[in-house]
Amino acid sequence: MRLVLERRSETPLALRLGSPLLAVTLTLASAFVIFAAMGQDPLNALHVYFIAPLSDSWGLQEVAVKATPLVLISVGLALCYRSNNWNIGAEGQFLVGAMAGGWLALATHGAPDGPWLLPAMLACGALGGALFALIPALLKTRFGANEILTSLMLVYVAELLLDWLVRGPWRDPQGFNMPVTVTFEPEAVVPLLLEGGRLNIGTPIALLVVALLAVLVGRTLKGFEIRLVGEAPRAARFAGFDEKKLTWTVFAISGALAGLAGILEAAGTVRMLQPGISPGYGFTAIIVAFLGRLNPVGCLVAGVFLAVTFIGAENAQIMLRLPLDVTRVFQGLLLFYVLACDTLLLYRPRLVRGAHA
Amino acid sequence: MTLLEAILLTVITASTPLLIAAIGELVVEKSGVLNLGVEGMMIMGAACGIVAAIATGSGALGVIAAILAGMAMAALFAALTLGLAANQVAAGLALTIFGIGLSGVVGAAHVGAQRAGIGKLEIPVLADIPFLGPLLFNQDPFVYASFALTAGVAWFLTRSKAGLVLRACGESAASAHALGYPVLRIRFLAILFGGACAGLAGAYLSLVLTPFWTSGMTAGRGWIALAIVVFASWLPWRAALGAYLFGGITILQLHAQGAGFRVPPQLMSALPYLITIVVLVLIMRLRRGGTAGPAGLGLPFVPDR
Amino acid sequence: MTLTRRHLLGTAGALAGATTLGRTAEAQQRLNVGVVLIGPVGDFGWSHMHDQGRRRMAEVLGDRVNATTVESVAPPDFDRVVTQLVRTGHRLIFTTSFSYFAPTQRLAPQHPQVFFENATGPTTLPNMAIYNARFYEGRYIQGVIAARKSRSKTIGYVATFPVPEVIHAINTVMRGAWSVDPSMKVRVVWVNAWSNPAREADAARALIDQGCDVLCSHTDGPAPLQLAEQRGIFGFGQASDMTRFAPRAHLTSSVNNWGDYYAERAQAVIAGNWRPTDTWGGLGSGMFRMAPFTNMTPEEVSEAERVRDAIASGRLHPFDGPIVRQDGTQVIAAGQRLTDDQIRAQNYFYQGIEAAIPG
Structure with missing residues (x-):
């Protein structure tokens, strides 16, 4: 007996809804086993993990805050991956965006000048991220250097650059020589939207970006070009699309979005520059992009989903006193289930008897 | 021992885990599968290796446990990506999250536990050759293993029929399938080999280099191994070059700091990354294009019966 | 296992914070203490020792405290973790990194009923103490x-x-x-x-x-x-x-050894006499100690012990003048001593050290 997969000609609606439900059911079943083995009440544990983060306004705002950078970065990455450009350096582009926008906040510190400052910071952040992302694009199109390597290596370079800046030239002179910049002036901080929470204008910006990119990918010639280059590069060449120019475009867009996420984070949740400003958003966003099937709206859903699991992991530490590592194992399992159930949408699994294929 | 010999010895120890993991991943990618979970498999190898070695009192059993742990993780990845044709990039990243968590759970009771490291293995006669002897023939078994793996994989991929078939699976799974080769089974074995290598590389960290356990002790080396495969353009000997280049610059910058070079340490620490990029660009210029990756890399394959 | 209404309410109540739990009941209950760590518990270093301190506190105070550890908290997540600790009824929160100083300073005034303690940092607030070891x-x-x-x-x-x-x-x-x-x-x-x-x-x-x-x-x-x-x-x-x-x-x-300090501070909250102190404990305080001297001759051991005791009793101070920077400028003259703030902010090597100061 063995398992074979048969490609489906079309995916029934019931299955589109059923696949996530199956993933949830499997997760619940494993959670029962894991949490019971840890001496926890499984229902309570699941409540803490999945329901508690969504149970009031503060919690929902936090989910939005956590999901915003993931969504912003992943929609950009999705464009790259769709067109076969393997940008895995979004973490570095995020940090450079934070530095570029942060530079403006620091340069105007003490004399912040009017309402132009924050938009200018966001623009700087996006520009910085885009320029940094163009390095691997340039190395790829000009020299044929593989972008997986160059974009990944540049992540570490960006981390070290940030480290150097906040310990050297940008250090807060009153900060007892700790590796932090000054706290940004109120004019340079991303404004909050609601009382009693941290929801800021980053979230509507991310939603707007998702909408714009959904239109771009689905309804414009550029979107068609991106999809065609990814799925049928030969045909794209015949159609006269310039692959190199496209590489530049998608790297610039994804770098700009990662950079924007970076400055929104620096000027929003952290309000200063310091090492450790990103808990790996740039890498997590890669999973988000693929869970979202490289589709802008899918990235939005996947980003919110991952944000809930991250906050659930914190809640599990606080309310159940489970160690972080157990929550990570659980998160990993959850992702496995979601990926596995995704298969059902494309294939029909069947158990067959007999010889190997 | 001269300073040069001392530096080279340290370079070898710093490069060996990168090389072992990279060689494993190279075979996986040659078969057409992209497993981004090297870091997760490596840290599971490190954790299971030291825990098993402490429990059994045997370094060799620790190494075996590490290899098995890496393979078990790889099998999980294979079940998803081959059995269920799940997305390889996402599955690999999920495997890393899972591995980092599980290694912490496995190692939790052993934080701060230690044991004696696995010692050197001197090869008689050869070890007496001046300069090269102490460098190459009085090493720990892992270093020999890394040489053997590189040579073996280079031979396997270019000279053996099985290697040819494996490469065919990576270039075009559909064609290999049409020729009657069991694509999924070959890819499965390649993934297991990659897991075994990653586990072995992890064991090198927790059993030889720094024989104890702390969480996250692989500290991103799995990612560097992935980058080295790309650097190598999927050629085993060039993977060795890449691992030694990266390890070499890392050690040289530490030495330069110790010698009092007045350069910011952040710039020093960035050198291995920057120089790897520069060297890759130079190589690509010289080769005018160079080899691309396996054509079918990252694409799931589902045989039509 | 059945999902009861009370069960759900209980969790929801915990989420909604101390208010729904009832203040009088809370007063008789255990003190909830939170410890926020910058690294993993398994780092076998800074964060590990803070977690050991948490264990020691729980040992000393027994059922008078409940202690919660949150590991590897990055700066963007810090506000949420602390707020969640507050909402789940934690009244004493140790934030154990200098990276947490600025955000703790920002959050403490928002939660005046909670006591904060930040490991390292320059200043205190009415409900925020700082502590470190020398x-x-x-x-x-x-x-x-x-x-x-x-x-x-x-x-x-x-x-x-x-x-x-x-x-x-x-x-x-x-x-x-x-x-x-x-x-x-x-x-x-x-x-x-x-x-x-x-x-x-x-x-x-x-x-x-x-x-x-x-x-x-x-x-x-x-x-x-x-x-x-x-x-x-x-x-x-x-x-x-x-x-x-x-x-x-x-x-x-x-x-x-953070445990005894943690126990003392938790005890102070329970007894109602917590003060926003600035503690920088030396060898005499028990916040850290020297492990037994090994691989040394008896003379070397006795010299080390002599120096240790002189420092612990305050007869010997490592930051007595004269102190001269690498570049030759004098920081303080003989007979003077660096203030605590000067020590906390020291960013220069002494003359005679040939290493480069980065940054």
């Missing part, structure tokens, strides 16, 4: 011992990041070493990590190959000490007693 006192002793043990007259220092805590530690090691032998030198390697065992070992190898024969380290793990053992030189442990990692190389370790 680890540099141990560094001075290490310097004295190193000067006695070294034949090459060169100490190797595996450093993490150029923050004042590390810079003044290097200065103090050399102060101690020079008190024995003014010709002592130091080589410094920055590994740009708090925990990366294999890199630490590489740095230790580089230092040993360059002639250092006593290693000090500021990183979390025992890797440099293990290297010292392998290569037949000497080294010091960090954060916990690391004798067992290097039975022939280990000289002494600075052993962090």
Whole structure:
């Protein structure tokens, strides 16, 4: 007996809804086993993990805050991956965006000048991220250097650059020589939207970006070009699309979005520059992009989903006193289930008897 | 021992885990599968290796446990990506999250536990050759293993029929399938080999280099191994070059700091990354294009019966 | 297992914070204490020792406290973790990194009913205390011992990041070493990590190959000490007693002990007499201690003990003048002493240290 997969000609609606439900059911079943083995009440544990983060306004705002950078970065990455450009350096582009926008906040510190400052910071952040992302694009199109390597290596370079800046030239002179910049002036901080929470204008910006990119990918010639280059590069060449120019475009867009996420984070949740400003958003966003099937709206859903699991992991530490590592194992399992159930949408699994294929 | 010999010895120890993991991943990618979970498999190898070695009192059993742990993780990845044709990039990243968590759970009771490291293995006669002897023939078994793996994989991929078939699976799974080769089974074995290598590389960290356990002790080396495969353009000997280049610059910058070079340490620490990029660009210029990756890399394959 | 209404309400209540639990009931209940860690509990260094402190506090106070640890909290997540701790009824929260100082200072006024304690930092608030240990006192002793043990007259220092805590530690090691032998030198390697065992070992190898024969380290793990053992030189442990990692190389370790402080502070909250103190505990305070001196002659041990006792009793101060910077400018003259704030902000090497100050 063995398992074979048969490609489906079309995916029934019931299955589109059923696949996530199956993933949830499997997760619940494993959670029962894991949490019971840890001496926890499984229902309570699941409540803490999945329901508690969504149970009031503060919690929902936090989910939005956590999901915003993931969504912003992943929609950009999705464009790259769709067109076969393997940008895995979004973490570095995020940090450079934070530095570029942060530079403006620091340069105007003490004399912040009017309402132009924050938009200018966001623009700087996006520009910085885009320029940094163009390095691997340039190395790829000009020299044929593989972008997986160059974009990944540049992540570490960006981390070290940030480290150097906040310990050297940008250090807060009153900060007892700790590796932090000054706290940004109120004019340079991303404004909050609601009382009693941290929801800021980053979230509507991310939603707007998702909408714009959904239109771009689905309804414009550029979107068609991106999809065609990814799925049928030969045909794209015949159609006269310039692959190199496209590489530049998608790297610039994804770098700009990662950079924007970076400055929104620096000027929003952290309000200063310091090492450790990103808990790996740039890498997590890669999973988000693929869970979202490289589709802008899918990235939005996947980003919110991952944000809930991250906050659930914190809640599990606080309310159940489970160690972080157990929550990570659980998160990993959850992702496995979601990926596995995704298969059902494309294939029909069947158990067959007999010889190997 | 001269300073040069001392530096080279340290370079070898710093490069060996990168090389072992990279060689494993190279075979996986040659078969057409992209497993981004090297870091997760490596840290599971490190954790299971030291825990098993402490429990059994045997370094060799620790190494075996590490290899098995890496393979078990790889099998999980294979079940998803081959059995269920799940997305390889996402599955690999999920495997890393899972591995980092599980290694912490496995190692939790052993934080701060230690044991004696696995010692050197001197090869008689050869070890007496001046300069090269102490460098190459009085090493720990892992270093020999890394040489053997590189040579073996280079031979396997270019000279053996099985290697040819494996490469065919990576270039075009559909064609290999049409020729009657069991694509999924070959890819499965390649993934297991990659897991075994990653586990072995992890064991090198927790059993030889720094024989104890702390969480996250692989500290991103799995990612560097992935980058080295790309650097190598999927050629085993060039993977060795890449691992030694990266390890070499890392050690040289530490030495330069110790010698009092007045350069910011952040710039020093960035050198291995920057120089790897520069060297890759130079190589690509010289080769005018160079080899691309396996054509079918990252694409799931589902045989039509 | 049935999902009861009360069960759900209970969780929801916990989420909604102390208000729904009822203040009177809360008063008779255990004190909930939160500990926020910058690294993983398993780092076997800074965060590990804070978690050990949490365990020790729970041992001392028994069922009067409930302690919660949250690991690896990055700055963007810090506000949420602390707010969630507050909402789930934690009334004393230890935030154990200098990275948390600014956000704690911002959050404390929003939760006046909660007591905050930040490990390291320059200032306090009505409901925010700061605490740290004077680890540099141990560094001075290490310097004295190193000067006695070294034949090459060169100490190797595996450093993490150029923050004042590390810079003044290097200065103090050399102060101690020079008190024995003014010709002592130091080589410094920055590994740009708090925990990366294999890199630490590489740095230790580089230092040993360059002639250092006593290693000090500021990183979390025992890797440099293990290297010292392998290569037949000497080294010091960090954060916990690391004798067992290097039975022939280990000289002494600075052993962090946060537990008694945590217990005392939790007790103060329970008793209602918590004050926003600025505690910087030295050898005399018990916040850290020196592990037994090993691999030393009886004379060397008695000298080390003499220095230790002199520091603990305040007769010897590692930051007495004159203090001259690397570039020759004088910081303070003989007869003066650095203030605590000057020590906290120290960002220069002393004259005589030939390593570069980064940044």
